[in-house]
Amino acid sequence: MSVLPATQISHIRQTLENQIDTGLLQAGSRLPSDRVLCELFGTTRITLKDALLALEADGRIYREKHKGWHVSYPRLDYNPLYKLYFQRMVTLQNRSVETKVLATRELLASATLTREMELPALSKLYQICRLRYLDGRIVSYVEHFLKPARFPGILEQDHTKSLTQTYEEHYGLHFSRSRFSIYPAAAYGEVAQQLNITAGSPILMIKRINYDQHGTLVDCDHEYWRHDAVRIVVDSQDQQTADAPDPVPVPAGM
Amino acid sequence: MSVLPATQISHIRQTLENQIDTGLLQAGSRLPSDRVLCELFGTTRITLKDALLALEADGRIYREKHKGWHVSYPRLDYNPLYKLYFQRMVTLQNRSVETKVLATRELLASATLTREMELPALSKLYQICRLRYLDGRIVSYVEHFLKPARFPGILEQDHTKSLTQTYEEHYGLHFSRSRFSIYPAAAYGEVAQQLNITAGSPILMIKRINYDQHGTLVDCDHEYWRHDAVRIVVDSQDQQTADAPDPVPVPAGM
DNA sequence: AAGTGGTCTAGACCACCCA
DNA sequence: GGGTGGTCTAGACCACTTT
Numbered sequence: 001m002s003v004l005p006a007t008q009i010s011h012i013r014q015t016l017e018n019q020i021d022t023g024l025l026q027a028g029s030r031l032p033s034d035r036v037l038c039e040l041f042g043t044t045r046i047t048l049k050d051a052l053l054a055l056e057a058d059g060r061i062y063r064e065k066h067k068g069w070h071v072s073y074p075r076l077d078y079n080p081l082y083k084l085y086f087q088r089m090v091t092l093q094n095r096s097v098e099t100k101v102l103a104t105r106e107l108l109a110s111a112t113l114t115r116e117m118e119l120p121a122l123s124k125l126y127q128i129c130r131l132r133y134l135d136g137r138i139v140s141y142v143e144h145f146l147k148p149a150r151f152p153g154i155l156e157q158d159h160t161k162s163l164t165q166t167y168e169e170h171y172g173l174h175f176s177r178s179r180f181s182i183y184p185a186a187a188y189g190e191v192a193q194q195l196n197i198t199a200g201s202p203i204l205m206i207k208r209i210n211y212d213q214h215g216t217l218v219d220c221d222h223e224y225w226r227h228d229a230v231r232i233v234v235d236s237q238d239q240q241t242a243d244a245p246d247p248v249p250v251p252a253g254m
Numbered sequence: 255m256s257v258l259p260a261t262q263i264s265h266i267r268q269t270l271e272n273q274i275d276t277g278l279l280q281a282g283s284r285l286p287s288d289r290v291l292c293e294l295f296g297t298t299r300i301t302l303k304d305a306l307l308a309l310e311a312d313g314r315i316y317r318e319k320h321k322g323w324h325v326s327y328p329r330l331d332y333n334p335l336y337k338l339y340f341q342r343m344v345t346l347q348n349r350s351v352e353t354k355v356l357a358t359r360e361l362l363a364s365a366t367l368t369r370e371m372e373l374p375a376l377s378k379l380y381q382i383c384r385l386r387y388l389d390g391r392i393v394s395y396v397e398h399f400l401k402p403a404r405f406p407g408i409l410e411q412d413h414t415k416s417l418t419q420t421y422e423e424h425y426g427l428h429f430s431r432s433r434f435s436i437y438p439a440a441a442y443g444e445v446a447q448q449l450n451i452t453a454g455s456p457i458l459m460i461k462r463i464n465y466d467q468h469g470t471l472v473d474c475d476h477e478y479w480r481h482d483a484v485r486i487v488v489d490s491q492d493q494q495t496a497d498a499p500d501p502v503p504v505p506a507g508m
Numbered sequence: 509a510a511g512t513g514g515t516c517t518a519g520a521c522c523a524c525c526c527a
Numbered sequence: 528g529g530g531t532g533g534t535c536t537a538g539a540c541c542a543c544t545t546t
Contacts, residue, residue: 007515010442010453033531044517045532046300053307054454058440066524066532075437080488182486183329184438184458186312188264198533199264200308202456204438232436234334234488261534287512298536299513320513320543452514 012041012051020060020071031061031069057202059228064196075231076134078206080180087162095135102129102194104155106148113145116209117220124148128159131194139229141194146219150212173218177211182232191224202227266295266305274314274325285315285323311456313482318450329485330388332460334434341416349389356383356448358409360402367399370463371474378402382413385448393483395448400473404466427472431465436486445478456481 019025031037031052038048052069055061063069082089090097109123117125126146132139144163146154151171159166167173185205192199206223273279285291285306292302306323309315317323336343344351363377371379380400386393398417400408405425413420421427439459446453460477 009515013454035531044519046518047516049533050454050515054440057438057454057456059438063532068531081490177489177491180486180488180490182436182488183484184311184313184456184481186308200267200304200311202311202438227438230437232434232486234434234436235431236335236434237431263534289512298538300537301535303514304534317513321545322512 008041008043008047009051009054012037012043012048013054015041016051016055017060025071027071027073029071031071033068056228062226062228063198065198067196072228073135073137076139076229077233078230079233079235080178080182080208081234085162085164090134098133098136099160100131100133101159102131104128104159106155109145113220116207117145117147118217126151126155128155128163130159134229137229138195138226140223140225141191142221142223144219144221147217150216150218173212175210176213176215179209181205181207184227185224187224195224195226197226204230262295262297262301263305263308266291266297266302267308269295270305270309271314279325281325281327283325285325287322310482316480316482317452319452321450326482327389327391330393330483331487332484333487333489334432334436334462335488339416339418344388352387352390353414354385354387355413356385358382358413360409363399367474370461371399371401372471380405380409382409382417384413388483391483392449392480394477394479395445396475396477398473398475401471404470404472427466429464430467430469433463435459435461438481439478441478449478449480451480458484 016025016031025031032040034045034048034052038045041048052061052063056063056069059072059075061069062072076090076095077093079089087097105127106124107127109117109119109125113119113125114121114123119125126144126148128144128146130142130144132142150173151167154166154170157166157170164175167175183205185203186200187195187197187203188199191203192201195203197203204225204227206225207220208223209220210218212218270279270285279285286294288299288302288306292299295302306315306317310317310323313326313329315323316326330344330349331347333343341351359381360378361381363371363373363379367373367379368375368377371377373379380398380402382398382400384396384398386396404427405421408420408424411420411424418429421429437459439457440454441449441451441457442453445457446455449457451457458479458481460479461474462477463474464472466472
């Protein structure tokens with residue numbers, strides 16, 4: 001009764017999707033090599049790749065460079081309104097997180113950062129680069145940019161645990177406010193390398209700007225997420241934000 | 255002094271990106287046809303396509319089926335905490351929105367919807383399908399699912415203006431709370447067709463469940479956004495949500 | 509009717525991973 | 528060293544849009 005797929009690509013996609021949905025292919029399990037799949041579906045590597053790319057775009061499968069295609073795991077719920085400990089957000093979902101520090105350095109703020117953090121020209125920043133593992137798998141590459149004046153000596157500290165916690169314990173700082181900007185993008189260069197994905201692969205970008213208890217902008221971070229690993233969850237219960245004044249009726253016809 | 259790109263793909267990508275950044279290619283303008291670009295870069299259509307797909311994943315260019323590649327427009331800021339009128343959110347950014355109603359019908363809730371809306375088995379729902387245009391371009395395909403008991407006769411009304419407004423004016427309803435779930439996905443079938451994109455193209459999925467002033471779940475909607483057309487913006491200013499109790503310190507080493 | 513993008517074939521070589 | 532995925536070539540045919 002069902003309509004036959006119009007193309008080989010959608011046929012391959014639907015077949016694999018079906019095998020995943022019915023549990024024949026489980027989360028984390030590896031698909032056969034592309035040459036084997038080509039044989040299986042009687043097609044060429046390019047056609048097969050188009051089907052796999054569509055499943056990747058949909059977050060159903062993922063790949064690590066030179067290590068084949070795997071079935072994706074359930075997404076982590078990321079709630080931007082749950083401000084304090086990222087680690088706690090993860091453990092509440094019965095999952096585990098690890099953090100690896102890649103580098104800490106002082107640098108000159110780029111043009112984009114200068115704008116985003118409202119800095120004067122030629123400002124210096126501290127940068128902390130980290131890699132986050134969810135249940136043992138790499139899920140995000142994170143860059144923190146800190147205003148040096150507020151965090152003397154922080155580059156020498158241990159950053160494998162929560163940075164937010166370090167802020168509180170050593171600098172008496174807690175966040176009163178964070179501004180998030182979230183959008184789909186692609187990974188290149190260092191980011192793609194660290195996430196172990198092909199340049200040009202889709203990711204989810206999460207940028208965050210943080211203000212301390214005095215309302216002062218103190219740091220920001222750029223999180224590059226594997227796009228199949230996360231879901232943004234927001235609950236607007238009885239909230240009214242500053243930039244949402246009393247609503248005015250909109251003219252008809254809009 | 256700069257490192258030469260390792261591959262043709264990244265060379266093509268960087269060249270086009272540069273032309274866009276410097277304004278030589280402006281938002282909305284069409285790239286030359288793929289055969290012309292192949293000639294220009296001395297490569298084949300498949301290699302060129304890989305480069306264009308990477309730029310598409312990054313939201314720099316977009317395509318309409320059989321109509322070529324175009325430079326993307328600036329993203330719309332979408333603030334889930336700004337609850338009331340979507341139309342107003344758009345006009346505040348000095349942009350224009352239009353809505354086209356595609357279909358209205360009564361249907362049996364799917365398994366997924368039944369779970370998401372906490373319905374008993376075999377429930378009926380009203381469905382309203384709409385297409386949203388931002389500055390004249392299609393940006394999202396939206397499906398609303400309404401609990402029929404709460405909205406008698408609504409299928410016969412005009413849905414080209416704000417649905418939220420209709421709720422208020424005709425059914426004395428306003429939202430006290432909305433739960434959002436946002437994640438990257440791919441477009442297939444009806445969605446891809448209406449958005450005029452190729453099946454398997456990346457999109458941004460925004461699911462929303464709405465509660466009225468009595469805290470009762472009344473409707474939900476599924477928004478399929480062109481993934482380069484939107485950015486999620488959240489400001490957590492002094493907010494504490496119900497599912498974020500007093501934070502407990504996390505054991506060291508997490 | 510001409511031109512465009514979408515799909516598809518049948519190969520090749522290389523870089524990287526693992527045994 | 529064998530197998531894998533990533534890159535790349537040089538074509539073909541079809542569906543769709545535009546003129």
